């Protein structure tokens with residue numbers, strides 16, 4: 001029995017978006033889903049109980065960060081990441097590749113792996129497909145990601161072609177090094193930038209490995225939204241229908257809806273939690289910067305249509321005060337609201353797929369959110 005299986009439920013007749021369920025050794029989750037990010041084995045300022053309470057059944061944690069602190073050996077000794085952080089839902093870990101490429105400026109890519117310097121103290125380190133797999137096996141995540149190269153945007157065709165081919169060879173090495181396929185599923189990452197030919201090549205290589213799921217990588221790295229949408233339009237049809245599809249690093253409300261419409265099942269992003277600690281909230285009427293002076297005497301909740309813990313109990317004025325005073329509780333309240341907002345949004349997306357009206361839902365949501373206005377502020 002494979003560790004990770006995908007149950008297809010139905011397709012939205014209006015858009016082609018997929019409704020499904022992913023089964024893991026730590027429970028199931030409905031898709032399309034948004035996964036909160038708990039970089040260092042914690043979703044910043046939230047307890048695992050709060051994450052559960054808002055309806056999330058899967059979260060993401062970062063291999064690179066846990067490898068450096070506290071080290072995968074300590075987490076393994078604790079009985080794995082689930083036990084270590086007291087989370088009994090599903091966990092997805094990335095491969096560390098993205099952090100090596102984004103956090104470290106001193107790096108050298110070889111066929112063997114990547115040499116780079118630790119972003120904390122400058123110490124020389126080496127990460128390879130085998131090492132990234134070994135760390136994720138020790139962490140015990142339900143879904144592991146293959147170690148890939150994340151080229152910058154834009155990248156030249158020739159560079160991207162070499163990178164795609166190396167990423168395919170690395171995925172094979174990850175699969176070979178994977179010690180625990182009954183309990184952990186290894187997903188491949190389709191790269192290739194904006195080049196359709198290379199996406200095809202990458203998808204063909206990875207699909208031939210018969211992995212339990214596939215991610216679309218190399219998007220949300222600075223390209224314009226129409227480019228992301230176009231790449232998804234020609235990439236998702238290359239992926240097997242009976243496996244989950246994961247769009248990495250995407251979490252703005254419009255992109256979640258547009259990704260689902262293009263056949264994506266899973267999303268993750270630090271966006272909702274990071275902007276929350278800066279006093280920025282996602283609401284049904286658009287972006288609300290609660291730190292702003294105009295909310296000093298505004299005793300309404302952040303979002304009058306939201307029924308989350310924060311909005312049921314606290315006002316904009318109070319939360320603004322806490323955040324201005326750098327009080328932890330303020331960051332907790334905005335984080336709770338933003339995560340709840342996206343978890344609830346994905347519930348609405350699933351309902352719209354069930355009702356064959358995701359296209360109409362998109363129009364209504366964009367209208368109310370203000371995405372249709374020429375000067376709309378996104379994240």
Ligand SMILES: [Zn+2]
Pocket residue numbers: 302303306307308309310311312337340
């Ligand atoms: Zn709320």
